[in-house]
Amino acid sequence: MSDASIPRPEIMNAIEARDYAVAAEPQSAWQRLYANSALRKALLLVVLALAWEIYARVLANPLLFPTLTATVTALVAALVSGELPRAAGYTLTLLFKGYVAGLAIAALLTAFASMSRLGADLLETLTAMFNPLPSIALLPLALIWFGLGDASVIFVLVHAVLWAVALNTYSGFRSLSPTLKMVGRNYGLSSAGFIARILIPGAFPSILTGLKVGWAFAWRTLIAAELVFGVSSGEGGLGWYIFENKNQLLIPEVFAGLLTVILFGLFVENFVFKIIEDRTVRRWGMAT
DSSP states (O other): OOGGGSOOHHHHHHHHHHHHHHHHOOOOHHHHHHTOHHHHHHHHHHHHHHHHHHHHHHHTOTTTOOOHHHHHHHHHHHHHHTHHHHHHHHHHHHHHHHHHHHHHHHHHHHHHHHHOHHHHHHHHHHHHHHTTSOGGGGHHHHHHHHOSSHHHHHHHHHHHHHHHHHHHHHHHHHTSOHHHHHHHHHTTOOHHHHIIIIIHHHTHHHHHHHHHHHHHHHHHHHHHHHHHHOOBTTBOOHHHHHHHHHHTTOHHHHHHHHHHHHHHHHHIIIIIHHHHHHHTTTTTTSOO
16 A cells, blocks of 8 residues: 555544534534424424414404414313313323223233234234224214213223224334344243333334324324213213303313313323333434
């Protein structure tokens, strides 16, 4: 090799100094703000709120579209009176029961599918049959089977959660690296230990996606079921709160109920699932 092909030390030092200067260049205030995901989302919400207020004032028809100010006023009044917290508490209780029951059944089906070919065929067949079926379409049948009460709504919620969670979990198991599976088997893990220590951590990004989809399906189904089903056992949830105020033409209260549904969805997505994601898949280096 000739001397001409060897970089001279002064050139290498200049390149390293330039790269270090670029890496060490401080970010501007705008760059730091733009890099903050929470701040970007907050600004988007502010823009949407302003658009809501401006559109409602231009339309000038409170029976069709009340202003954000009127909606927030109605929301605060419903919170102070205790009517909205009671309705939200009832809805969340039903949601928790149906969501947990759906997760438990999905875990059993997925475990069975992971341990045998018959279980895999069963899960794939049931998913193909029932996943396309809208959950709310089962409500009339649930009323016949379980009568008026929480059991009918919980049955519909289980259907909403079950297939999304089972399908995503099993897909995550199947896409897992064969090398990782071989390592688990070489350690002599039992079937339960193999699932708990190898399959679940390795497939957790897909599992988390299934949890998010299942929760969204369950939340929408529950509100729709309450709108159609009405009061259960002498009580009513957020859906019934919205429906009842619509019948009385209290449109700001209707939008207050809808805003509560939206705010709860934002909370679950950006706090509950965000914390789970940060402490699992991001911490394990499975997501950027």
